[in-house]
Amino acid sequence: MKLGLLGPEGTFSEMAAKKWKPDAGLIFFDDMESAVRCVDEGICDESIVPVENSVEGAVGIVLDVLLEIKSPIIGEVILPVKQCLMSKGGISDIKVIVSHPQALGQCRRYIREHFPNAEVRTTGSTAHAGKLAQEFTEMAAIGCSESANRYGLKVLKEGIQDYQSNYTRFFVFGKKMHAPTGNDKTSLAVYLEKDMPGALYEFLGEFANRSINMTRIESRPSKKMLGEYWFFIDVEGHAEDLVLQEAISALKDKCTTLKVLGSYPKAETL
Numbered sequence: 001m002k003l004g005l006l007g008p009e010g011t012f013s014e015m016a017a018k019k020w021k022p023d024a025g026l027i028f029f030d031d032m033e034s035a036v037r038c039v040d041e042g043i044c045d046e047s048i049v050p051v052e053n054s055v056e057g058a059v060g061i062v063l064d065v066l067l068e069i070k071s072p073i074i075g076e077v078i079l080p081v082k083q084c085l086m087s088k089g090g091i092s093d094i095k096v097i098v099s100h101p102q103a104l105g106q107c108r109r110y111i112r113e114h115f116p117n118a119e120v121r122t123t124g125s126t127a128h129a130g131k132l133a134q135e136f137t138e139m140a141a142i143g144c145s146e147s148a149n150r151y152g153l154k155v156l157k158e159g160i161q162d163y164q165s166n167y168t169r170f171f172v173f174g175k176k177m178h179a180p181t182g183n184d185k186t187s188l189a190v191y192l193e194k195d196m197p198g199a200l201y202e203f204l205g206e207f208a209n210r211s212i213n214m215t216r217i218e219s220r221p222s223k224k225m226l227g228e229y230w231f232f233i234d235v236e237g238h239a240e241d242l243v244l245q246e247a248i249s250a251l252k253d254k255c256t257t258l259k260v261l262g263s264y265p266k267a268e269t270l
């Protein structure tokens with residue numbers, strides 16, 4: 001079983017992959033987009049990518065590429081994220097701090113308060129930052145402690161994220177829809193072209209009227225014009241459940257495009 005993810009070794013995505021399938025053969029990609037597309041492209045059987053963080057919010061690139069792929073979401077993994085400051089040198093040597101933008105965003109206040117004069121640079125992943133920091137004593141990386149071990153860095157400080165409760169949710173993509181389990185979620189992408197009063201209200205009413213619990217709503221620009229959006233909606237239930245089937249067919253009349261992104265078992269609650 002080949003499982004695609006963001007690399008190199010030592011990313012939080014790797015921790016999530018091990019939680020999902022400890023024995024899978026991991027295929028590391030340099031960027032998130034390739035990791036999202038790898039199942040569609042026949043390179044991997046499954047892939048796992050971060051989709052939202054409890055502090056920094058959505059991973060925009062994943063939402064955008066989701067609209068273009070055929071592989072359904074077959075699972076979700078929720079990972080507690082503890083950010084570490086790591087370097088070859090000591091705290092007083094640090095002149096440059098590197099990490100993935102999501103990780104830097106999770107530690108914004110810590111960096112400003114403790115390293116107001118440091119140069120902050122982004123990398124493709126937290127592990128990429130760790131790999132880079134191997135080369136320079138004055139560079140510190142932010143990422144997970146596993147990547148410090150992997151790249152021979154010292155963990156100078158653990159748990160530097162601004163909010164101690166920091167979780168990242170990952171989507172798993174696979175080749176075919178997951179069968180209903182009785183404890184599922186369904187993710188939908190909806191494009192409401194008509195900019196008219198109450199359009200979204202009416203739309204969401206189809207869930208409310210059927211007592212379908214919505215667990216998340218997110219918007220992304222349509223990229224066609226300012227003020228037009230795709231909505232990403234997660235609800236409880238499986239797309240094969242009768243009540244959700246009814247809601248989806250009612251919704252199709254109310255929007256321009258509706259894509260069922262997948263139904264999958266809910267992750268364990270934390």
Ligand SMILES: O=C(O)C(=O)C[C@]1(C(=O)O)C=C[C@@H](O)C=C1
Nearest residue numbers: 011012013050100102125126168
């Ligand atoms: O760079 C990594 O380690 C990743 O797996 C990516 C990622 C993300 O983009 O959200 C995953 C979890 C953390 O929130 C920070 C970074």
